[in-house]
Amino acid sequence: GEDVEQSLFLSVREGDSSVINCTYTDSSSTYLYWYKQEPGAGLQLLTYIFSNMDMKQDQRLTVLLNKKDKHLSLRIADTQTGDSAIYFCAESRGTYKYIFGTGTRLKVLA
Amino acid sequence: NAGVTQTPKFQVLKTGQSMTLQCAQDMNHNSMYWYRQDPGMGLRLIYYSASEGTTDKGEVPNGYNVSRLNKREFSLRLESAAPSQTSVYFCASNHDENQPQHFGDGTRLSIL
Numbered sequence: 001g002e003d004v005e006q007s008l009f010l011s012v013r014e015g016d017s018s019v020i021n022c023t024y025t026d027s028s029s030t031y032l033y034w035y036k037q038e039p040g041a042g043l044q045l046l047t048y049i050f051s052n053m054d055m056k057q058d059q060r061l062t063v064l065l066n067k068k069d070k071h072l073s074l075r076i077a078d079t080q081t082g083d084s085a086i087y088f089c090a091e092s093r094g095t096y097k098y099i100f101g102t103g104t105r106l107k108v109l110a
Numbered sequence: 111n112a113g114v115t116q117t118p119k120f121q122v123l124k125t126g127q128s129m130t131l132q133c134a135q136d137m138n139h140n141s142m143y144w145y146r147q148d149p150g151m152g153l154r155l156i157y158y159s160a161s162e163g164t165t166d167k168g169e170v171p172n173g174y175n176v177s178r179l180n181k182r183e184f185s186l187r188l189e190s191a192a193p194s195q196t197s198v199y200f201c202a203s204n205h206d207e208n209q210p211q212h213f214g215d216g217t218r219l220s221i222l
Contacts, residue, residue: 030208031208033210041215041216042114042214042216045211048210088153092207092208098153101152
Protein backbone atom coordinates (compact mmCIF):
# COMPACT_ATOMS: atom_id res chain seq x y z
CA GLY A 1 0.00 0.00 0.00
CA GLU A 2 2.95 2.37 -0.15
CA ASP A 3 1.57 4.06 -3.30
CA VAL A 4 -1.66 5.14 -1.60
CA GLU A 5 -1.47 7.13 1.62
CA GLN A 6 -4.08 7.90 4.25
CA SER A 7 -3.95 9.40 7.70
CA LEU A 8 -4.38 6.76 10.39
CA PHE A 9 -7.00 8.31 12.64
CA LEU A 10 -9.89 10.77 12.57
CA SER A 11 -12.22 11.69 15.41
CA VAL A 12 -15.40 13.71 14.97
CA ARG A 13 -18.50 14.52 16.97
CA GLU A 14 -21.85 13.02 16.05
CA GLY A 15 -23.70 15.27 13.61
CA ASP A 16 -20.53 16.90 12.27
CA SER A 17 -19.08 16.22 8.82
CA SER A 18 -16.13 13.88 8.41
CA VAL A 19 -13.54 14.28 5.68
CA ILE A 20 -11.19 11.38 5.01
CA ASN A 21 -8.29 12.06 2.69
CA CYS A 22 -6.20 9.89 0.41
CA THR A 23 -3.27 10.60 -1.89
CA TYR A 24 -2.10 8.35 -4.68
CA THR A 25 0.86 8.40 -7.01
CA ASP A 26 -0.16 6.81 -10.31
CA SER A 27 -1.80 9.18 -12.77
CA SER A 28 -2.95 6.22 -14.87
CA SER A 29 -5.51 5.19 -12.25
CA THR A 30 -8.84 4.42 -13.88
CA TYR A 31 -11.15 4.03 -10.91
CA LEU A 32 -10.83 5.08 -7.29
CA TYR A 33 -12.83 3.41 -4.57
CA TRP A 34 -13.85 3.92 -0.97
CA TYR A 35 -14.48 0.91 1.24
CA LYS A 36 -15.70 0.67 4.85
CA GLN A 37 -14.58 -2.06 7.24
CA GLU A 38 -16.38 -2.68 10.50
CA PRO A 39 -14.80 -4.83 13.25
CA GLY A 40 -14.62 -8.49 12.33
CA ALA A 41 -16.06 -7.94 8.88
CA GLY A 42 -14.86 -7.68 5.32
CA LEU A 43 -14.62 -4.56 3.19
CA GLN A 44 -17.90 -3.05 2.10
CA LEU A 45 -17.91 -0.93 -1.03
CA LEU A 46 -19.22 2.57 -0.26
CA THR A 47 -18.74 4.40 -3.52
CA TYR A 48 -16.35 4.82 -6.42
CA ILE A 49 -15.43 7.43 -8.98
CA PHE A 50 -14.09 7.21 -12.49
CA SER A 51 -10.88 9.12 -13.05
CA ASN A 52 -12.45 11.55 -15.52
CA MET A 53 -14.89 12.82 -12.88
CA ASP A 54 -14.26 15.52 -10.29
CA MET A 55 -17.08 14.81 -7.88
CA LYS A 56 -19.68 12.21 -7.07
CA GLN A 57 -22.45 12.50 -4.51
CA ASP A 58 -24.44 9.63 -3.06
CA GLN A 59 -26.78 10.53 -0.20
CA ARG A 60 -24.53 11.49 2.75
CA LEU A 61 -21.35 10.68 0.87
CA THR A 62 -19.44 13.08 -1.37
CA VAL A 63 -16.29 12.05 -3.20
CA LEU A 64 -13.94 14.70 -4.54
CA LEU A 65 -11.11 13.93 -6.93
CA ASN A 66 -8.27 16.34 -7.65
CA LYS A 67 -6.30 14.69 -10.43
CA LYS A 68 -3.67 17.39 -10.57
CA ASP A 69 -2.70 16.82 -6.95
CA LYS A 70 -3.60 13.11 -7.03
CA HIS A 71 -5.86 13.66 -4.04
CA LEU A 72 -9.10 11.87 -3.24
CA SER A 73 -11.43 12.68 -0.36
CA LEU A 74 -14.58 11.21 1.14
CA ARG A 75 -16.93 13.52 2.99
CA ILE A 76 -19.58 12.01 5.25
CA ALA A 77 -22.31 14.48 6.14
CA ASP A 78 -24.14 14.29 9.49
CA THR A 79 -21.77 11.62 10.81
CA GLN A 80 -23.42 8.99 13.02
CA THR A 81 -21.98 6.55 15.56
CA GLY A 82 -22.70 3.78 13.07
CA ASP A 83 -20.15 5.38 10.74
CA SER A 84 -17.34 4.45 13.14
CA ALA A 85 -15.13 2.07 11.16
CA ILE A 86 -11.94 1.88 9.13
CA TYR A 87 -12.15 3.50 5.69
CA PHE A 88 -9.91 2.39 2.84
CA CYS A 89 -9.30 4.11 -0.43
CA ALA A 90 -8.13 2.00 -3.35
CA GLU A 91 -7.15 2.59 -6.94
CA SER A 92 -7.26 0.38 -9.97
CA ARG A 93 -5.05 0.96 -12.98
CA GLY A 94 -6.91 -1.04 -15.61
CA THR A 95 -5.27 -4.23 -14.41
CA TYR A 96 -6.49 -6.75 -11.91
CA LYS A 97 -4.35 -5.29 -9.18
CA TYR A 98 -5.95 -2.86 -6.81
CA ILE A 99 -3.70 -0.74 -4.61
CA PHE A 100 -5.15 -0.13 -1.15
CA GLY A 101 -4.30 2.56 1.35
CA THR A 102 -3.51 1.61 4.92
CA GLY A 103 -6.92 2.74 6.14
CA THR A 104 -8.24 5.61 8.27
CA ARG A 105 -9.91 4.71 11.56
CA LEU A 106 -12.90 6.99 12.08
CA LYS A 107 -14.20 7.38 15.60
CA VAL A 108 -17.50 9.18 16.09
CA LEU A 109 -18.05 10.67 19.52
CA ALA A 110 -21.61 10.84 20.86
CA ASN B 111 -27.98 -13.11 -1.09
CA ALA B 112 -24.69 -14.66 0.07
CA GLY B 113 -22.18 -12.78 -2.15
CA VAL B 114 -18.67 -14.01 -1.26
CA THR B 115 -18.47 -16.79 1.33
CA GLN B 116 -15.24 -17.78 3.07
CA THR B 117 -14.59 -20.81 5.23
CA PRO B 118 -13.43 -21.26 7.89
CA LYS B 119 -13.87 -17.98 9.78
CA PHE B 120 -11.14 -18.79 12.31
CA GLN B 121 -8.27 -21.26 12.37
CA VAL B 122 -5.22 -21.95 14.52
CA LEU B 123 -2.37 -23.96 13.04
CA LYS B 124 1.00 -25.15 14.21
CA THR B 125 4.12 -24.24 12.24
CA GLY B 126 4.58 -26.68 9.37
CA GLN B 127 0.93 -27.73 9.08
CA SER B 128 -0.94 -27.31 5.82
CA MET B 129 -4.35 -25.82 5.25
CA THR B 130 -6.71 -24.76 2.47
CA LEU B 131 -8.90 -21.68 2.75
CA GLN B 132 -12.08 -21.87 0.74
CA CYS B 133 -13.89 -19.11 -1.11
CA ALA B 134 -17.07 -19.21 -3.19
CA GLN B 135 -19.06 -16.46 -4.90
CA ASP B 136 -22.58 -16.61 -6.28
CA MET B 137 -22.54 -13.43 -8.36
CA ASN B 138 -21.30 -15.07 -11.58
CA HIS B 139 -18.14 -12.99 -11.39
CA ASN B 140 -15.27 -13.78 -13.72
CA SER B 141 -12.39 -12.64 -11.50
CA MET B 142 -11.44 -13.67 -7.98
CA TYR B 143 -8.72 -12.54 -5.58
CA TRP B 144 -6.96 -13.46 -2.35
CA TYR B 145 -5.60 -10.76 -0.05
CA ARG B 146 -3.98 -10.69 3.34
CA GLN B 147 -4.54 -7.88 5.81
CA ASP B 148 -1.91 -7.05 8.40
CA PRO B 149 -1.95 -4.16 10.89
CA GLY B 150 -0.74 -0.89 9.38
CA MET B 151 -0.24 -2.40 5.93
CA GLY B 152 -3.65 -2.31 4.30
CA LEU B 153 -4.49 -5.20 1.99
CA ARG B 154 -1.87 -6.96 -0.08
CA LEU B 155 -2.73 -9.13 -3.04
CA ILE B 156 -1.50 -12.72 -2.81
CA TYR B 157 -2.91 -14.27 -6.00
CA TYR B 158 -5.71 -13.56 -8.38
CA SER B 159 -7.65 -15.36 -11.08
CA ALA B 160 -8.75 -13.16 -13.96
CA SER B 161 -11.03 -15.87 -15.33
CA GLU B 162 -11.80 -19.54 -14.87
CA GLY B 163 -8.71 -21.57 -15.67
CA THR B 164 -6.15 -18.81 -15.05
CA THR B 165 -4.21 -17.73 -11.97
CA ASP B 166 -1.51 -15.11 -11.50
CA LYS B 167 0.78 -13.95 -8.72
CA GLY B 168 0.10 -10.79 -6.80
CA GLU B 169 2.36 -8.78 -4.53
CA VAL B 170 3.08 -11.44 -1.87
CA PRO B 171 2.68 -14.97 -3.38
CA ASN B 172 5.54 -16.77 -1.61
CA GLY B 173 4.37 -19.63 0.62
CA TYR B 174 0.94 -19.87 -1.02
CA ASN B 175 -0.73 -21.75 -3.85
CA VAL B 176 -4.18 -21.26 -5.37
CA SER B 177 -6.69 -23.24 -7.37
CA ARG B 178 -9.56 -21.84 -9.42
CA LEU B 179 -11.72 -24.91 -9.12
CA ASN B 180 -14.54 -23.54 -11.28
CA LYS B 181 -16.11 -20.15 -11.91
CA ARG B 182 -17.54 -19.99 -8.37
CA GLU B 183 -14.67 -21.26 -6.26
CA PHE B 184 -11.12 -20.07 -5.61
CA SER B 185 -9.06 -21.72 -2.87
CA LEU B 186 -5.84 -20.65 -1.16
CA ARG B 187 -3.43 -23.26 0.19
CA LEU B 188 -0.64 -22.95 2.72
CA GLU B 189 1.59 -25.99 2.24
CA SER B 190 3.80 -25.46 5.29
CA ALA B 191 2.46 -22.72 7.53
CA ALA B 192 4.86 -20.22 9.11
CA PRO B 193 4.21 -17.70 11.92
CA SER B 194 4.72 -14.88 9.38
CA GLN B 195 1.54 -16.06 7.69
CA THR B 196 -0.56 -15.16 10.72
CA SER B 197 -3.03 -12.70 9.23
CA VAL B 198 -6.59 -12.07 8.18
CA TYR B 199 -7.24 -13.43 4.70
CA PHE B 200 -9.89 -11.95 2.42
CA CYS B 201 -11.33 -13.31 -0.77
CA ALA B 202 -12.89 -10.92 -3.29
CA SER B 203 -14.51 -11.10 -6.71
CA ASN B 204 -15.65 -8.85 -9.54
CA HIS B 205 -16.87 -9.06 -13.13
CA ASP B 206 -13.65 -7.70 -14.60
CA GLU B 207 -10.67 -5.54 -13.70
CA ASN B 208 -12.55 -2.24 -13.82
CA GLN B 209 -15.49 -3.21 -11.66
CA PRO B 210 -15.65 -2.88 -7.87
CA GLN B 211 -14.47 -5.86 -5.91
CA HIS B 212 -16.84 -7.53 -3.45
CA PHE B 213 -15.30 -9.01 -0.32
CA GLY B 214 -15.98 -11.93 1.96
CA ASP B 215 -15.91 -11.56 5.75
CA GLY B 216 -12.40 -12.99 6.07
CA THR B 217 -10.58 -15.91 7.65
CA ARG B 218 -8.60 -15.14 10.79
CA LEU B 219 -5.58 -17.42 10.76
CA SER B 220 -3.08 -17.79 13.61
CA ILE B 221 0.06 -19.88 13.25
CA LEU B 222 1.88 -20.83 16.43
